[in-house]
Amino acid sequence: MAIGPLAGVRIVEVSAFVAVPLGAMTLAQLGAEVIRIDPVGGNIDFSRWPVTGAGDSIYWASLNKGKRSVTLDLKSPEGQAIASSLIASAGIVVTNLPARGWLSYERLTAAREDLIMLSLTGNPDGSPAVDYTVNASSGFPAVTGRGGEPVNHVLPAWDVIAALYVATGILSAEYVRSRTGAGQHVTLALSDVMLATVGNLGYIAEVQTNGRSRGPLGNSIYGAYGQDFETADGRRIMVVAISNRQWHALCSATGLTEKLAMIGPMLEVDLETEAGRFAAREAITAVLRPWFASRPASEILAALASGRVLHGLYQTFEQLVREDPRCSIDNPMFSTVVQPGLGDILAPRIPLAYSVSSVPSAMPAPVLGADTASVLGEIADLQEQVGERR
Amino acid sequence: MAIGPLAGVRIVEVSAFVAVPLGAMTLAQLGAEVIRIDPVGGNIDFSRWPVTGAGDSIYWASLNKGKRSVTLDLKSPEGQAIASSLIASAGIVVTNLPARGWLSYERLTAAREDLIMLSLTGNPDGSPAVDYTVNASSGFPAVTGRGGEPVNHVLPAWDVIAALYVATGILSAEYVRSRTGAGQHVTLALSDVMLATVGNLGYIAEVQTNGRSRGPLGNSIYGAYGQDFETADGRRIMVVAISNRQWHALCSATGLTEKLAMIGPMLEVDLETEAGRFAAREAITAVLRPWFASRPASEILAALASGRVLHGLYQTFEQLVREDPRCSIDNPMFSTVVQPGLGDILAPRIPLAYSVSSVPSAMPAPVLGADTASVLGEIADLQEQVGERR
Numbered sequence: 001m002a003i004g005p006l007a008g009v010r011i012v013e014v015s016a017f018v019a020v021p022l023g024a025m026t027l028a029q030l031g032a033e034v035i036r037i038d039p040v041g042g043n044i045d046f047s048r049w050p051v052t053g054a055g056d057s058i059y060w061a062s063l064n065k066g067k068r069s070v071t072l073d074l075k076s077p078e079g080q081a082i083a084s085s086l087i088a089s090a091g092i093v094v095t096n097l098p099a100r101g102w103l104s105y106e107r108l109t110a111a112r113e114d115l116i117m118l119s120l121t122g123n124p125d126g127s128p129a130v131d132y133t134v135n136a137s138s139g140f141p142a143v144t145g146r147g148g149e150p151v152n153h154v155l156p157a158w159d160v161i162a163a164l165y166v167a168t169g170i171l172s173a174e175y176v177r178s179r180t181g182a183g184q185h186v187t188l189a190l191s192d193v194m195l196a197t198v199g200n201l202g203y204i205a206e207v208q209t210n211g212r213s214r215g216p217l218g219n220s221i222y223g224a225y226g227q228d229f230e231t232a233d234g235r236r237i238m239v240v241a242i243s244n245r246q247w248h249a250l251c252s253a254t255g256l257t258e259k260l261a262m263i264g265p266m267l268e269v270d271l272e273t274e275a276g277r278f279a280a281r282e283a284i285t286a287v288l289r290p291w292f293a294s295r296p297a298s299e300i301l302a303a304l305a306s307g308r309v310l311h312g313l314y315q316t317f318e319q320l321v322r323e324d325p326r327c328s329i330d331n332p333m334f335s336t337v338v339q340p341g342l343g344d345i346l347a348p349r350i351p352l353a354y355s356v357s358s359v360p361s362a363m364p365a366p367v368l369g370a371d372t373a374s375v376l377g378e379i380a381d382l383q384e385q386v387g388e389r390r
Numbered sequence: 391m392a393i394g395p396l397a398g399v400r401i402v403e404v405s406a407f408v409a410v411p412l413g414a415m416t417l418a419q420l421g422a423e424v425i426r427i428d429p430v431g432g433n434i435d436f437s438r439w440p441v442t443g444a445g446d447s448i449y450w451a452s453l454n455k456g457k458r459s460v461t462l463d464l465k466s467p468e469g470q471a472i473a474s475s476l477i478a479s480a481g482i483v484v485t486n487l488p489a490r491g492w493l494s495y496e497r498l499t500a501a502r503e504d505l506i507m508l509s510l511t512g513n514p515d516g517s518p519a520v521d522y523t524v525n526a527s528s529g530f531p532a533v534t535g536r537g538g539e540p541v542n543h544v545l546p547a548w549d550v551i552a553a554l555y556v557a558t559g560i561l562s563a564e565y566v567r568s569r570t571g572a573g574q575h576v577t578l579a580l581s582d583v584m585l586a587t588v589g590n591l592g593y594i595a596e597v598q599t600n601g602r603s604r605g606p607l608g609n610s611i612y613g614a615y616g617q618d619f620e621t622a623d624g625r626r627i628m629v630v631a632i633s634n635r636q637w638h639a640l641c642s643a644t645g646l647t648e649k650l651a652m653i654g655p656m657l658e659v660d661l662e663t664e665a666g667r668f669a670a671r672e673a674i675t676a677v678l679r680p681w682f683a684s685r686p687a688s689e690i691l692a693a694l695a696s697g698r699v700l701h702g703l704y705q706t707f708e709q710l711v712r713e714d715p716r717c718s719i720d721n722p723m724f725s726t727v728v729q730p731g732l733g734d735i736l737a738p739r740i741p742l743a744y745s746v747s748s749v750p751s752a753m754p755a756p757v758l759g760a761d762t763a764s765v766l767g768e769i770a771d772l773q774e775q776v777g778e779r780r
Contacts, residue, residue, distance in 0.1 A: 049613025062592035133702030164554030171561035184746035194742035202452035213707035223439025238526035312523030317603035351582035356574035
């Protein structure tokens with residue numbers, strides 16, 4: 001019994017790597033039935049690292065949870081014909097393959113006039129680009145860290161953002177189709193995702209208006225006060241004070257209100273403004289640092305929490321998994337799934353919660369090709385029914 | 391005349407900062423009419439940096455493009471009543487304020503039974519968290535850069551990802567309402583966005599399965615070959631070879647096929663596999679580095695492009711704006727808008743393109759409060775019509 005806001009929606013995915021698989025998985029997490037079609041033996045991402053000791057891809061298992069898996073010989077006319085029938089039957093297809101040949105929008109709409117197709121490319125002209133190459137051009141590596149040489153992010157942020165644009169693109173096209181009956185081809189380029197984001201966050205207008213952008217600031221926050229501190233026991237904590245309330249909370253919780261107030265007259269800045277605190281950030285950090293350096297993290301965290309100071313404890317992935325209660329089945333977003341090849345793993349459902357629509361709990365990724373027979377059987381039944389009605 | 395897939399949809403936003411404003415702006419970029427309600431004088435983000443010399447916020451202007459702006463005294467019962475009427479009339483509200491008092495889902499649904507409301511919080515329990523604090527806990531800063539101390543990302547990735555979950559949440563709830571008539575309260579926590587993403591990318595399962603996660607790798611790509619190189623003229627270029635095709639392209643384009651092939655027997659690795667290239671990455675980089683270091687960027691870029699090697703030129707924000715043709719009106723995603731206080735700026739529309747639905751070109755952000763009278767007039771007319779029909 002299908003549950004979730006998108007229960008009843010059927011989507012075919014022909015793709016690899018992060019953006020399209022994660023976009024389609026997002027729709028699966030909302031209750032859509034997502035059928036991923038791969039070549040026999042798996043697509044190019046099937047063994048992508050990290051892998052288990054036995055070579056099973058943790059990456060692939062994590063990005064394909066809750067999908068059905070069909071394998072076909074996509075180089076043969078027969079395999080392409082079956083894939084086309086599946087797409088026509090589902091009515092929605094998402095892909096990062098070039099939209100040409102059997103996978104062209106024209107050929108696919110011959111079998112399903114109101115098809116919704118979403119194609120992701122690297123650049124808008126179809127030339128390749130991936131998260132790492134798009135990120136280099138974005139401007140962000142040049143201001144990440146302390147400067148000198150560019151620092152790449154490790155979070156594949158552009159891929160994840162693109163994935164959610166994929167979900168948004170499909171849902172908005174479905175909104176149109178449900179009202180007008182018209183399907184359409186939706187296109188998205190990873191480089192445009194980057195450029196739109198850089199623009200939406202003001203970096204383009206900043207250069208055009210002020211002639212330059214901000215430089216690297218290490219872990220300081222631009223235009224407000226925010227800094228990381230080492231504790232007596234070697235942990236690190238990020239502290240943030242953007243609003244005046246947050247600033248006063250930080251002053252109070254550390255008991256340093258009087259000393260911090262000396263900075264205003266000393267540097268002739270108004271510490272009751274974000275700009276003033278940003279200008280005085282080094283002095284503020286100098287006053288705060290000994291307080292953090294002389295206390296263990298546990299004591300600091302308790303003081304910051306009870307004083308309602310915005311803060312975050314730095315964690316490694318290991319610490320996140322082993323020590324953060326938000327990353328456990330105590331968080332209703334998570335459940336334990338039995339993943340073939342991996343064993344019991346903690347897996348998230350969609351982070352959205354709905355007061356009326358239930359959302360499916362996390363499900364394991366399929367075994368490659370496990371649903372081929374059943375899905376093809378359903379298609380055959382469907383075609384037989386259509387034939388009988390004629 | 392409204393255009394875009396969401397033409398005819400009306401949304402009220404009561405929020406500040408990045409995630410909810412960007413989520414609502416995404417829906418505006420798809421054609422929805424978005425009315426942002428702020429306190430008189432602006433919300434807490436109205437002067438957020440970067441600012442122009444005259445103090446106009448480039449940040450605010452960039453995150454509120456194409457919205458209508460209404461200012462109300464939200465602390466007075468009158469202002470709250472007007473805001474409630476606006477929300478009831480629109481039928482959709484997005485907020486990062488606590489859903490209580492006049493803004494509680496219960497009070498708002500008294501005036502509009504099928505209301506869709508989306509509330510974003512920091513943590514699921516309603517306690518505060520922002521991109522910077524959530525990021526500290528995520529595990530990514532610990533593996534960004536070369537190790538030693540954590541490196542914060544500068545791209546507010548969690549906020550941007552959350553924004554697109556906001557758009558996805560609204561569209562999926564609208565999908566349900568259009569079929570069943572039922573509105574609902576959708577909730578989302580920034581910390582869950584981070585945790586879900588860390589899980590979707592396999593980092594949680596990696597710790598659980600292998601007992602540990604990967605360490606910092608500088609600008610190298612994990613589990614494949616990817617590295618940045620300095621050119622003779624002081625630029626940097628990111629080069630990526632994940633697939634075998636990409637690897638052979640890199641060998642050919644640099645003319646170093648034979649030398650690179652010596653690495654396999656030398657290190658006893660199979661360079662025809664991603665894992666082998668990852669294991670041999672230092673030797674590969676050592677062979678490639680002189681080729682890059684002895685040529686200017688222009689020559690390298692031409693060779694990599696004609697050889698179909700995946701690559702990205704590192705750029706500062708200034709270089710992106712001034713030198714990258716993708717970041718100009720030659721890219722149909724961009725147009726020049728006249729932004730009050732900022733002047734002519736290059737602004738993106740939504741990065742999605744639709745074969746049937748037109749999408750609105752970029753529009754400037756409103757002047758704060760500029761639409762108050764017209765929007766309240768429309769509400770008054772609407773209420774009068776409802777009264778006459780009774």
